[in-house]
Structure formats: C-alpha cells, structure tokens
Amino acid sequence: MNKSSNEFFKTQVLGHPTGLFVLFFTEMWERFSFYGMRALLVLFLVSALGIGGWDWPRENALALYGTYLALLYLTPIIGGTLADKYLGNRNAIIIGALIMTLGHASMAVESNPFFLYLGLGLLVIGTGFFKPNMTSFISILYKDFPEKKDGAYTIFYMGVNAGAFLGIMLCGYLGEILGWSWGFGLAGIFMLLGLLQFLFAQGIFGEVGKKPNKIDKTIETDDHTEIEDKLNPFTIIDKILIIIVAIAGLTWVINDPLSKIGDFNLLSFGGSDFSNTTIIITLILFVFLLGSRIIRYSSITRDKMIAVVIFAFFIIFFWASFEQAGGSMSIFAKDYTNRVLSGNSALIFNIVDIIITVVPIAIITYVLFLLFKQTYKKYIISNLILGFSFVLIWVIVVWKIYNNFNTYSYEISYKTYQITETNTTGDKVVKDFAITAETVIPENAQLIDNLTVIRSSNDFVKNDKISIIDLDKKGTNFKYLSDEQAELISTNISATIIRKKENEIQIPATWFLILNSLFIIAFAPLFSKWWESKYNPKPANKYAIGLFFLGIGFAFLAYGASGIPQGAKTASVSIIWLILAYLFHTLGELCVSPVGLSYVSKLVPPRMIAFMFGVWYLALAIGNKTSGKLGSMIDDITTKYDISTFFLIFTFVPIIIGIIAILLNPVLKKLMHGVK
CATH class of the missing domain: 1.10.287 (Helix Hairpins)
Structure with a gap:
C-alpha cells in the first residue's frame, strides 16, 4: 500500500474513504449542470420568441439535440487518450470542468445564436476531458483495493443520480418560471463550484492521477493473445x-x-x-x-469480439428510444399533457413535490456534514465552497416551495376576431385570431370574447387589466407579461381578470424528467440484489428485459395518446401515462446499464481495447443521434397519422430487438467462451 493510498483511505465517511466523497460531489455538480441544461434545451428552442425562446420547428430542435448527444459520446475517446498519454486524470478533469463552466456561461447568453452554439461546442469538448477520467480516477485509486471497488462505484453513481435529479428540478424550474437564461446560468454556477471544490481538495489524493498512468489492461483472452497482438498491428x-x-x-x-x-x-x-x-x-x-x-485474430478471440459487436448493436436501439426523454417526450409533456391540477390533486402534488425535493437534499446535506467533520482542518476552502453550494441549493428550494404555494391561477377574458374562409375542398372554416397590439382587424370580422387561464404570483382582483402572450400561437397556452415585458413585445394581448381560481397549479414540463433519477434511486438496490442472486439473467436476456421494459413504457404513451386526433398540435392527456412511461424506461435502463463496458474490458484483447471502446462509444453516439433523427419525425408522423402512431414505433422496435436478443442468447453464450 503506497503513501497516497494511505492518505486517501485514512479517514472515512459512512464506511467509505473521505476522498471518494470529494469525487462524489464533483461528479454530482457536473451532472447537475449537464442534466439541468439538457432539460431546457429543446423546450427553449421550440418556445415562442415572446418569452425568450427561438420558436424553432420541432424537427430542427431535435436534430440539434441528437447531434449534441452524439458528439458527447465521441469526444471522451479523445479525452481519455490524452489523459492516459499526456495529461493525467486530475489535469484532464480540471481542464474539462473549466471548459464546461465556460460552455454553460456562454449558453446563459441565450438570446444570441453564436453564444448558444459556442456553449454547446465547449460542453462537448469539456465532457470529452471530464467524463472518461472521473471513472478512471476511481479505478486507479482503488487499484490495490479491488474488494472495495464495487461499493465505491455504487456511492459514485448515487452522486450521478443526485446531481441529475437536482439539476433537472432546479434548472428546469428556474428556466420555465423566471426565464431560460436563469436555468442555463444556474447550471454554469454549479459547474464552477464543483470545479473549485475539487481543485482545493486535491491533496487528499496524494500523487495519484497527477501524471499519465500506465493502466493495467490485462483481461480474459485466450492464450495466444499476446502473440496475436504483435502479429496484428493496425x-x-x-x-x-x-x-x-x-x-x-x-x-x-x-x-x-x-x-x-x-x-x-x-x-x-x-x-x-x-x-x-x-x-x-x-x-x-x-x-x-x-x-x-x-x-485476423484466432477463433476464440474473434468470437469474443463478435459478441461485443452484437451487444453494441443492441445498445444502439435502446438509446435511440430511451433518449426521447429530453426530446419528443419533453414536447409531449409541454404540448400534449394536462399539467394543470386543481383542488385535492393540486394539494397532493405540492406535498409529494416537497417530499421528493427536500428528503434527498437533506440526506446529501447530512453526507456533506460528515465530510466536513473529517476534512475541515486540512481542506477548509473546499468545504466552504461545498457549504456555500448547499446554502444556495436550500435557498432555491425554499423559494421554489414558497413560489408554488403563492402562485395563483386566474380566469381571464381576451378579445379575438373570427373570419370565415373557404378551404381547398370548398368547405367553410371559421378561424379565430387573437387581437394583439399590432393586429389590423378585417372589416368582415366578428369580435369574440374568449376565456383562458394564466398563472401568476401577482395578487390580481376582478377587472384588473393585464397583458398576456400566446406562447405557442395556438390559442391554448398563455403567459402573463409584466408591464416591462409588454412594452418590449409587440404581440402582447390585452386581457381582463375575471376571477381567481383557488387551489390550481401547473406542473412545469421539465418536472417529468426528474422521474428517471428518482426511480433509479428507488429501484437500484432491488436490481442490485437481483443481479447478485441465483436468478441473475444472462447478458443477452438482460438486454431483452431492458428493451421490453422500454417498449412497455412507450406503449403506455401510445395508449394515453390514442384519443388525440390526427395532426393535433396540442392536447390534454393525463400525466399518469408519462409517469408510467418514465417508470418502465428507468427499469429498462437498470437492466441494460450493468452489461455495457465491463464486457468490453473482459472480452477484448489488449491491442484492440481502445479501438473497441471507441466502437462502444460510437454505438452510443449512433443511438443518441438516431434518437434525434427519429424524434424530429414527430410532426410528419402526427400530421400523416397521429401521435399515438409515433409512440407505437418506439413500442414495437425495442420489443422486436428484445426478441432477437433472446433468440441470440445461445449464440452469444457460445461466442463468449465462458466469460461471465
């Protein structure tokens, strides 16, 4: 046991080395930033210009989203290689975190396209340095303690999910309620705080990770691998x-x-x-x-590598469907889901929302307190930064709870004009148009008083005059504008308060994205016990089960959307279908996630390890890009058929691929030659 390992394992928190929790919080804030931004990106791009969005067609927004996700899985190949050969893990993590901080800061200037594209580019580059080196760093730190590694990764991935949960909830909430730049900016603030707390606590890692590491890539292969590698260069x-x-x-x-x-x-x-x-x-x-x-390899090595390629093929289809979460499913939550709750339903939701917000943060704050007790003397600056981070989190959470209970629903009236037009088939169609500050009303138009509901924290009374904006230009989703906003927006609509509606709330569209992290935290221990039991499925069967769960999740969405007519751009489907979809998608992820990279390391010969990791990340990139390509078809399919048909595609494709995985199980077992 070397000196740096002694230092790392010297003090403990909850039975694990204190240094592990420095990495825990670093990763947590990075995931906070990543998932917080991801929750907002598509919604921001498709939202109306009047509220700071870019009013893009869904196809364009989902194309950019898919490309962004694809690039995130390609740059780690380069970042990992540079760290192994030149930088060392620690420098790569710091460089990556710094570049990502600049990326988030750039995206906070969301009104300028240049800064958004620059921000996305910096996030892609920064992730390439950060993502592969955090997991490698833990592997190196625990090199002499293999029996402790599984527990370390369990703690680490709890940090991943805690960060995702908080980022989606808080960045999403601020972005939707206060403005997109608030959400993007908050992601950048916590990325910076994560970088600083890691920077000032580096002494706990000793010399580990400072210089490039010669990682032992010894893996299970046949006896002729070493000879084959020398005879089989690129x-x-x-x-x-x-x-x-x-x-x-x-x-x-x-x-x-x-x-x-x-x-x-x-x-x-x-x-x-x-x-x-x-x-x-x-x-x-x-x-x-x-x-x-x-x-070019011997038959045994060749078989094992073919098995990896088959696993990579399955993973493409899984992520192509799963990553609809930040794309088409976010659009479904925004435009097709009834997010307005009233009466007891609203009260129950508020209580549940408080519990699932406060309890996880309280637990993580307790972990921070234990870490502070162990390290406050030696790493006071790092601890003060972490402490400030959590003070900021609690301030935002308290404000969020207060704002939810002090935001009211108002029934309002506004003027529209109706005209009758003849369509291409000769039928007469009545069209409604809201009257804005710049509207010129046709002579033959009929003026109509329309009713709608808005949400505001202002305490209005009957007959108050206000300004609103039609968010989606569909006459179904309106937002209150302050006097300052109304002066800047020429498409504002004059409205009159009719009455305050008691006990009514609107769930933010980004709220549904937190369900994935919430369900992972809830179900991961059960799945862990399943994998350790005698009922642990074969790898191909795990993929199949995961794909089946994924298909079932989309089946719930397809069924829930079955009543939406062809070509509809809005609807009010029950939230239960989205909740069930996220539940089954998460169960699918828990089946697929343990199979991945571990099998690459076990099945591939040393000379091909970097190349095959590249193949694996390429499969993830293809899956994520495909998710954007398929998601961008939502308008075409909805127009030609309906949105239920769109989700049925994602129901049947994973189930079919899952059946193929089961049928290939005997073949894969033979190809793996006893590798467990």
Missing part, C-alpha cells in the same frame, strides 16, 4: 479507413442540424443531396474495417 489501410470513417461520420452528424437550421448543406453537390449516400458508405466502410480487424 495497417496503413486500417489507419486510412479510420480517418475516412471518422471525418465522414462527423461531417454527417454536424451537417444534419446545419442543413436544417442554417440552410447550408455540406453534403450537397451539383444540386443533389448526398447525406444518405454518405452515411450508408461510411457505415459500410466501418463494418468492413471492423470485420477485417476481427477476422
């Missing part, structure tokens, strides 16, 4: 193919949103669009490269 053709595939794939991923948003197509030549041709040729070249590498 050829010139291999390297050329890797460069071509990387450049072509990256160009296609970036070109998808660029061609939609900027009307600039990198893959258009002579008036023809070669986007589809490019990605098909790229995939063919990649399959050839992968296959040509694999067949």
